Amino acid sequence: MKSILLTTSTLPRFQGDPEPRFVLDLAFALSRYYRVTILAPSDALAALSEKIGEVEIVRYRYAPLRRWETLAYPGAILPRLKKKPWLWPLVPLLCVGLHVALSKLLKSRQFDLVHCHWFVPQGAVQAWGFFHTRAPPFIVTSHGGDLNTLKGRFIKRALQYIMGRAAAVTVVSRQLQKRVAKAGYNSRVIPMGVDARRFCVTTPVSLAPGDKTILFVGRLAEKKGVNILIEAMARPELRHLGCRLLVVGDGPDKGDLMNLADSLSVASSVNFLGAIGHEDLPEVYSKAHIFCAPSIVAKDGDMDGLPTVILEASAAGKPCVSTRVGGISDFIENDVNGCLVEPGDSGALAHSLARLLDDDEFYHQLSSEARKRAAQYDWPIIARRFSALYEQYFNPPPGFSQDSS
Template identity: 30%
Template sequence: MPKIAVVRNWFLPISETFIYSELVNLHAATAIVCCKKEMNQDQFPFDPVFKYKSNEALSAILRKEHIALIHARFGLTGADLLQVKQELGMPMLTSFHGFDLPTNVKSMQKYKGRLDLLFQEGEAFTVTSKNMKKILVAYGCPESKIFVHHSGIEIEKFPFRDSIIPENSVITILSVGRLVPKKGMNDLIEAFNQVQHQWPNVRLRIAGEGPLRHELVNQVKRLNLDQTVTFLGALSYEDIRNEMQQAQVFALASVTTKDGNQEGIPNVLKEALATGLPVVSTRHAGIPELIRNGESGILVPEHDTAGLAQALLKLIKNPDQWKPMAKQGRKTVTKLFNAKKQVDELENIYQKVIEEFNQRGKEQTDDANKRDHTDL
């Protein structure tokens, strides 16, 4: 059973439940976590976790723990660990998730010219969508090194239920995401304003926290939506599930930011679909790989607030469409985004990378021995 070192600078931000889910569901490999800062330990209990301050300290940990493979979470971490990988002569798998893509201007600056070396030296890379794969290939990553590996959700934690109109006839639209530009919350609020003018008996609940909160609260006040839009703040995993059980419609208006930051395939959309919520979202990044427009949800162009409003109104006015969309959404998530299946796939990737690395090492040793024998 191979031993894997999962390296993430911070273990673990509340928005990265998918990393924790993979860790605790491993069964054909064992894992340790290495990080510079530990956080949210009550929500993400794991043992063992090793904290390190320098690459030298990390190398000592990996050597002592007899690690077979480094799994760097996020491209920037992979670039930071190149020296460790080379020093230990150890294979490394790097997972890209969205903000770390080279299309993001800020991330490219942080790579400091190391991205080409990462693509050259790294044994393999995972991306969460086909869209991400195209981006990495366009920036020079060998296609043969890339695995499209969807992050999964624990389906059983999101019980399916039929979305029905409540007795008070108030329709609740739920959105969940950090209050940052790429989540498009300002577009959603503008679209909701249009919806509310045509269908007053509707409410919007936004779960999440972030630097744009003050700006978004002011937008709500300016539009006189104080009584119909509620900011819930950062919620626990359990509280988000409860919100999904109570809502009638889910919306996420993801956009590509001016500096090129974008999503992969947001896990919260998978969770909403698994719950049985009809979904409205945008044709952004890998989202169309999850949601088929008109079948499991409705997709509109980025920043199209009028289109977003019309999509929401279409669902609100046609509750008979909720159930067939919900069934299709649950079917898609169960088939392609089930955490257990995705962990099996990840472990297969681990095994493949380790075996190919060891085989190359054996071949190099054999070649060297043949050269030595010829010289004699």
């Protein structure tokens, strides 16, 4: 059985942790075919090594004290650096820690391929690394936060260097594929997936007046556009229906969003539930009628790739109202398996939400199609697509090198 090493800076730290788990879920799906190890940054709340199912997890130290290892969690590295610039001194420490851990793993074990999630820091350290042994081929995947926000001539050249060293580049959306093409390289679109069975809810939803619930799940940050959704809740179309909004998640914008709901006199209809563990999300989806992902392009250019919460909601049969941002339109076809509006348009958002809540036939039509579309993103299907890519780079021919790939 071949051995795969996945490197990432985002991974749940403990059971019930609300941190994104798509890399872990991918590892579970791949473990049917390979021995899978995940390498991720340490955190005071996480075990340095553990095995979950057939997947081994190794977390590397990068600061003298574990309580100082706060660069990667909670949230993602780049957003944390923007909000907390005093964390910048940890960046070189994390890169050194990652390089040391990689060197030890590659020297002590035989890996057939390394799969780096995000260009920075995982792809960069892999590309620039000086390892004591011949490194296996590596693949790098962009989820959007790296390619969309990292700018400047030096950064562009650095990303091109990583792409040139990588055996292959994958992205989660066609929008990101275009960005890679502009840099002069090819890439494959392979999105993240969803555990369709886990989120499938068979209990029929009542659309009785006075019991209409809109759900948002995600980090409360600028690119998520939750402020637009709260503004939509204040518009007559939704006020008339007497619906409520459940906001699941935490983040830097939570205080501002709560103040906005209060200033628009919709605080009684908007419930902030905080972060909820992945184990409890299926139940949360079951209590909603519609899912809304009002994504926008942030001021720094950051935007969603293809949010896995959209896949989860669709698998649960919840029609999704979202925006034409990033890779969302790769999954949602307007008025077929969901609704799409222009980003930042609270009026159009309110109209689409009200239409779904008010039109029972339209609602059930989209609900059925949402389930069908989500089934195409089931993790076993996504894992087979990655496996087909991996197989091209196992046992490379004589003369293969990352410099010539």
